[in-house]
Amino acid sequence: MEHFKISKTKIIPKGTLLLSYGDICSYGYKVESGCLKSYVIDSVGKEHILQFAPEGWIIADLDGFTNKKPSQIFIDSIEESTVSFISKFNYEDLNDLDKKALVDMNTKYRNNLIATHKRIIGLLSATAKQRYIDFTETYPTLVQRLPLKFIASYIGITPEYLSDIRRKIAKK
């Protein structure tokens, strides 16, 4: 299932910034071990997490990478991680891939799109409490590993309010 040019892997210490706002995004990152996250920073300096990438996942600024735009997002490491660098993920190269690779890639995009749509449904229609419960059910292993403040950011609430929610759940 490897269709791209992948450079040798690197060990990334915890807390390392791999991609910053405004950077030209030359790489996607394939996580072999550890965990990365992507996020935006809003006008008042608050961080909003777009994606977690534990082992096996690929993370990138898809828009910047594809269209050679400066990045709108940040990517850093939540844990010490082993990461492969994927280059040349752009449109021209799609034509160089063989059919099997294209079909696999299609399937990955499609599954990602389905998951992303589900997240939108949650943000539009569920309460913060329900989104937290959904997160724990969808990503039980991440819940073990990640600081709660990152989960709060991912589901779109403050750590303080997540703390309230957890207290109320525990009291039942």
Next chain:
Amino acid sequence: MEHFKISKTKIIPKGTLLLSYGDICSYGYKVESGCLKSYVIDSVGKEHILQFAPEGWIIADLDGFTNKKPSQIFIDSIEESTVSFISKFNYEDLNDLDKKALVDMNTKYRNNLIATHKRIIGLLSATAKQRYIDFTETYPTLVQRLPLKFIASYIGITPEYLSDIRRKIAKK
């Protein structure tokens, strides 16, 4: 750019339900004229719009269509529309497509994913007022055509609150 089996087009009157919750989703819908929308209905009966599909757009329950699951969503017509029915959008058939078709499809998925990520960023980090302004800038032609209550639903607020927002914007 047509890669799928497309049946003859049909004229769909305004307000017609094309796909309902629980249905097996056998088709994607390609809109030739008019406009469709997809939406979910939450536990208190409130409608949340996932997508608008004006002319040129394709709309479907991607998860149900791909994985032959009962639909989680609804699709209906906002205006009288001319619609082509796309069948056999599933995995097996991807292998029957030629390379050009696969590359095109990849590009469509990728662009859709980029747009969907932007929507998530907005829902996580922007106020309702900002999301409304962003919508009017991103889809100026839709703003002309659509009832405001549908735009409110798409950006995740009530029609009443959108009305407040618009009044405040107008007062300046």
Next chain:
DNA sequence: AATAAAAATTAAGGTACCTTAAGAAATAAG
């Protein structure tokens, strides 16, 4: 044109979630 139906507005009161700030608990570092 008249009537009905749908969409939009307005306003009052309510709730989910946020901000700030401080302290407690857990984890990391010396």
Next chain:
DNA sequence: CTTATTTCTTAAGGTACCTTAATTTTTATT
């Protein structure tokens, strides 16, 4: 083991956005 740092919790007060309900405006129907 001790201290520093990060994470988590708690609480009080505030704001963005919601609910309900009534009214007006716009659009559709006969």
